[in-house]
Amino acid sequence: MIELWSNLPPLLQMAVKGFAVIAVMFPIGGACSLVERKISAWMQGRPGPNRAMPFWFAWVPVLGPFLQRLGVFHLMADGGKMFLKEDSLPGHVNKFYFLLAPVVAMIPALTTVTVVPFGAYLTDAGRLAPLVLANLDVGILAVFAVSSLGVYSLILAGWASNSKYPFLGGVRASAQLISYELSMTLSVLPVFLWVNAPGGSGTLSLFDVVQAQSGPWLSWSGAWFIFYMPVSAIVFLVSLFAETNRLPFDMAEGEADLVGGFHTEYGSMKWGLFFVAEYSHMLVGSGVFVLLFLGGWNPLPWVPLADVAAWLHLAGQPVLLGLLSIAIFLGKTLFFIFVFMWVRWTVPRFRYDQVMKLGWQKLLPLAIGNLIFYAALIAIIQLNLGWPAYAGLAAGAAAALVVAFTFPRKSAAF
Amino acid sequence: MPYVVERKPLTLSERLYLPQILSGMRVTLKHLFARNVTMEYPEQRPAIPAGYRGVPTLVKDPHGREKCVSCQLCEFVCPPKAIRITPGEIPADAPAAHVEKGPKEFEIDMLRCIYCGLCQEVCPEEAIFLQNQYSMTGYTREEMVNRKARLYELGGTLPDNHFKWDKKKEAAEHGGGH
Numbered sequence: 129m130i131e132l133w134s135n136l137p138p139l140l141q142m143a144v145k146g147f148a149v150i151a152v153m154f155p156i157g158g159a160c161s162l163v164e165r166k167i168s169a170w171m172q173g174r175p176g177p178n179r180a181m182p183f184w185f186a187w188v189p190v191l192g193p194f195l196q197r198l199g200v201f202h203l204m205a206d207g208g209k210m211f212l213k214e215d216s217l218p219g220h221v222n223k224f225y226f227l228l229a230p231v232v233a234m235i236p237a238l239t240t241v242t243v244v245p246f247g248a249y250l251t252d253a254g255r256l257a258p259l260v261l262a263n264l265d266v267g268i269l270a271v272f273a274v275s276s277l278g279v280y281s282l283i284l285a286g287w288a289s290n291s292k293y294p295f296l297g298g299v300r301a302s303a304q305l306i307s308y309e310l311s312m313t314l315s316v317l318p319v320f321l322w323v324n325a326p327g328g329s330g331t332l333s334l335f336d337v338v339q340a341q342s343g344p345w346l347s348w349s350g351a352w353f354i355f356y357m358p359v360s361a362i363v364f365l366v367s368l369f370a371e372t373n374r375l376p377f378d379m380a381e382g383e384a385d386l387v388g389g390f391h392t393e394y395g396s397m398k399w400g401l402f403f404v405a406e407y408s409h410m411l412v413g414s415g416v417f418v419l420l421f422l423g424g425w426n427p428l429p430w431v432p433l434a435d436v437a438a439w440l441h442l443a444g445q446p447v448l449l450g451l452l453s454i455a456i457f458l459g460k461t462l463f464f465i466f467v468f469m470w471v472r473w474t475v476p477r478f479r480y481d482q483v484m485k486l487g488w489q490k491l492l493p494l495a496i497g498n499l500i501f502y503a504a505l506i507a508i509i510q511l512n513l514g515w516p517a518y519a520g521l522a523a524g525a526a527a528a529l530v531v532a533f534t535f536p537r538k539s540a541a542f
Numbered sequence: 543m544p545y546v547v548e549r550k551p552l553t554l555s556e557r558l559y560l561p562q563i564l565s566g567m568r569v570t571l572k573h574l575f576a577r578n579v580t581m582e583y584p585e586q587r588p589a590i591p592a593g594y595r596g597v598p599t600l601v602k603d604p605h606g607r608e609k610c611v612s613c614q615l616c617e618f619v620c621p622p623k624a625i626r627i628t629p630g631e632i633p634a635d636a637p638a639a640h641v642e643k644g645p646k647e648f649e650i651d652m653l654r655c656i657y658c659g660l661c662q663e664v665c666p667e668e669a670i671f672l673q674n675q676y677s678m679t680g681y682t683r684e685e686m687v688n689r690k691a692r693l694y695e696l697g698g699t700l701p702d703n704h705f706k707w708d709k710k711k712e713a714a715e716h717g718g719g720h
Contacts, residue, residue, distance in 0.1 A: 171570045173579040362560070474570045475563055533554070 151240055156462075157407040161459030162203045164469050172475045175432045177202040199459075210400040218289075218393050223286035226497070230394070230401035233281035233310070237408035243270045244415050245335045247453035249424055249446035250437055256342075258335040267334040271416055272313060273412045275371070278409055279305040282380050282390045285402070289393040297390035300480060301380035302368055308377075312367035314495035315360045318502035319353050319420055334416065338424035342432035350430035354421040361421040362525065363491055368417060371411045376473040379480055388530050407465075415457070422460055425453035437542055461489070501525055517540035589718035590674040595659045597675040598650055600690070601696030601706070602606040608694065609669035610628045612645040616661035616670055622655075625661060640711040652678050667706075671697065 133141070162177070169176025177199035185192050185201070195201065217223065244267075247259035264270055279301055285299020321338045324330045343349030353360045370377040382391025391402050418424060426432045431451055436442075442449040478486070501521070508517045547566060569677040590596070623704050630646025634640055640659035661670050675696055685703045688696070 170574050170578075173573060173576060173581065175580060177577050305597070470567055470570060470574075471563070474566045534555070 132135060142261070143319075146242075149240060149246075149261060153238065153241060153408060153411060154404065156411060157404040158207060159203060160410070160465060161206065161403060162199060162408040162467075162506060164472075165202070166199055167466070167469045171470075176238065179442045179516075180205040182274065186486040188332070193423045203230070205421055207400075209235060210397045213396045216394045217400065218394070220290050221393060222288040225284050226393070226407040227398075229285035229288060230398045230405075232284055233278060233282075233402050233405035234408075236277040236281075236407040240271050240275045240412045241408075241415075243267045243334065244412055245269075245419065245424070246415065246457050248335075248338075248433060249450040249453065250434065250442075251446070256339070256434060257379060259454065260335065263317055263333060263335055266332050268332045268337075268416070268420075271334075271412070272309070275409065275412065276305060280403065281402070281405070284391040285394065286380075289390070289529055292344070293387040294392045297382075297388075298391070299378045301373060301390060302375075302485070304379050304483060304537060306372035307484060307489070308367040311363055311487065311495040312371060313362035314492070314499050315367065316420060317499050318357055318360050321502060322357075334419045334424075338419055338426070341432065342426055343430070344432070345430050347430070350432065352423040352426075353430050355429065357421070357498075357502065359494065360502075361417075363495045363498065364420065365417060366486075366491060368413045369471065370483070372384055372413050372468075374406075374468055375479050375503050376475045377483060379483055382477060410459060410468050414461045414468070417464060418457065418460040425457040427456050429521050487537050497528055550696050590676070594659050594674055594676075594678040594679075595662075595672040595695060597652065597678055597688070598655065598657075598659075598661055598670055598672050598693075599675070600637045600648060600670055600693040601697040601700040602694060603702040604699060605705075605708075606699070607641070607707075608644060609667045609702075610648065611641060611667055611669070612643050612648075613666065615666065617665045618663045619661065621658060622656050624656075625649070626651070638661045638707070640714075641707045645690060646695055650693065652686045652688055653683060668702070668704075671700065673697065693697045 136144075138237075156190075166176040173389045178197050179201070179367065180201040181192065181196045182201060188493070201356040217226070242253040243264050245258035245260035245263065249259065252258045266268040282301040286296070288302070289295065321333060323337055337353075340349060341352050343351075369375075373380050378389075380386075383389075386392070391399055394402065415466060423429060427436055433449075433456070437449050438451070439454075444454065504521050504524075508521060600608065600610055608688040612628050614629065617623075617625045617627045626649045627719070628646075629643055629646050632641055632644045638644070657672065659672050662672050678686065685688050
C-alpha cells in the first residue's frame with residue numbers, strides 16, 4: 129500500500145493529497161453552519177433544527193430518530209436549497225466582479241490550508257515528519273499573506289454590489305482587517321523569537337513551532353506556548369475573531385445598521401460560498417492557533433506525540449500514528465470552532481468605534497509591549513544577565529501596566 | 543420626578559473586559575446543557591388555562607336544546623362586526639317550541655373576530671362561549687366563516703344551572719306568573 133503510494137508520480141500524489149484535504153475541509157465548513165444553528169439553539173433553550181428526514185430513513189429504528197433530533201439532514205436540506213434556489217443577479221451590479229467575489233472568498237480560505245500541518249508520523253529513521261501539503265519554511269508568513277487576501281472578497285462584493293449598505297460593509301471589513309492584522313502579526317512574533325534559538329537555522333515553519341512544544345515530561349520545551357505567552361495567545365485569539373469577521377467583530381454584516389452587510393445583494397450558492405469561506409477561515413485560524421499555542425498534535429502538555437507512539441507501539445505504523453495525530457489536532461481545532469460559536473452567542477456586537485478603539489488603542493500597544501517584554505526576556509536568558517536584570521524587567525513591566533491602567537482617559541465609555 | 547442615574551466608573555475587571563466575557567460564557571455554557579424551554583407544538587400542546595378566550599362557539603344545554611334565541615345582542619356588540627345572525631321561528635311541534643326564537647343561520651367570520659369575548663359577556667342566554675379551540679386555519683375566506691352547524695360542533699354541550707325556559711314553561715302551566 130505504502131509502496132504503491134510512493135510509486136505514484138509526485139504531481140498525482142500532490143493532487144490526491146490536496147483533494148483529500150479539501151474533501152475533509154469543505155464538508156466541515158458546511159457542517160459548521162448546522163452546528164452553529166444547533167449550538168445557538170441549545171444556548172437559547174431551543175431544540176434547534178430537528179425535523180428534516182428523508183422518508184426512507186425513517187425506517188431505521190434508533191439511529192433514524194436520533195439523527196433527526198440532531199438535525200443532520202437539515203445540512204443536506206440547507207445545501208440542496210442553496211444549490212436549487214434561483215441564483216438571481218441584480219441588474220444594478222457590476223457583473224464581473226459581483227460573480228468574482230465569492231470565488232475570491234474561497235481561494236484564500238482553501239489555499240492557507242496548504243501550509244498548515246495537520247498531523248505527524250514517525251519516519252523509518254525514527255524522526256517526526258509533518259503531514260502537510262507543503263511544509264514551507266515561511267509557514268506562518270504564507271498563512272498571514274494569503275489569509276488576509278480573504279478580505280478582498282468582502283471589499284469586492286461590497287463594491288460590486290453597487291449599493292450603499294454592502295459598500296459600507298466592505299469598507300468596514302477592510303478597515304477592521306488592517307487594524308487587527310498588525311496586532312495579530314506582532315502577537316506571534318514572541319513565539320518565533322523563542323523558537324529560533326541562536327545558532328540554529330531560522331525558521332517560520334509551523335511544524336517547527338510544534339516541535340518546540342514537544343519536549344519531554346516537565347521540561348521547559350514541553351510546555352505549550354499558551355502557558356508562558358498567555359498575552360500573545362489572547363491577543364492572537366482576539367485578532368483572529370476580528371480577522372474571521374466573527375461576532376463580536378462582525379462589523380461587515382450588521383443586520384441592524386447595514387441591512388445585511390457586504391452580502392446583501394447575494395443569494396443562493398454565491399451567498400453560501402461566503403459562509404463556507406468564513407467557516408474555512410475559522411478552521412484554518414483555529415488550526416494555526418492550536419499549532420502556535422496549544423501544542424498542535426501533542427495530546428497533553430509535556431506528553432508529546434512521540435511518547436504516545438512509544439506507549440501504543442505505533443512507531444512502525446506511520447498510517448495509524450498519522451491518523452491519531454490528525455484526530456488529536458482536529459479535535460483541538462474543532463473545540464476552538466466551538467469556542468468561536470460559544471463567544472458568538474454570548475456577547476453582542478461591538479459598535480464600530482469600539483472595534484477601532486480596541487484594535488488601535490488596546491490590542492496594538494499590548495502586542496507591542498508584549499513583544500518588547502519577550503525580546504528583553506530572551507536577551508536576558510541568552511546573555512545570562514542574572515537576577516538583577518530579571519528584577520528590572522519585572523519592575524519595568526509592572527510600571528508599564530500601572531501607567532496603562534491609571535493614565536487619565538478622555539472618554540469614560542469603553 | 544426626574545432623577546439622575548449615577549454612572550459608576552468601570553471597575554478594573556470591567557475595564558479588562560475579558561473577565562466579563564468569561565462570566566458571560568459561563569452563563570451560556572450553563573444554558574447549553576439546560577433543559578429546553580420551548581414546546582414542540584404539533585406534538586406537544588399547551589395546557590389551556592381556565593377562562594381562555596379561544597374561538598367563539600355556540601353551545602347546547604344538557605337536554606340538547608340550542609340555547610341561542612337569536613336576540614342578536616352579540617351581533618350588535620361585536621366590535622369588528624364578525625357575527626351575522628338570521629333569526630327564525632321555532633316550529634310549533636318542536637320539543638323546544640316553548641322557546642321564543644332560534645337562529646336560522648348564525649355566522650361568525652373568523653377573519654374578523656378579535657377574540658374579545660364581548661359576545662360571551664353580553665349573551666343573556668349563556669349560549670355563546672369562547673372555548674379552548676385556538677387553531678383556526680383554512681385555504682379560502684369561505685372556510686374561515688364558521689356557520690351554525692360548525693359552531694355547535696365546536697361548542698358541544700355545557701352544563702346549565704338555570705333551565706330558564708323549562709321553568710318558564712312549568713310556571714305558565716301552573717297558572718302563570720314567575
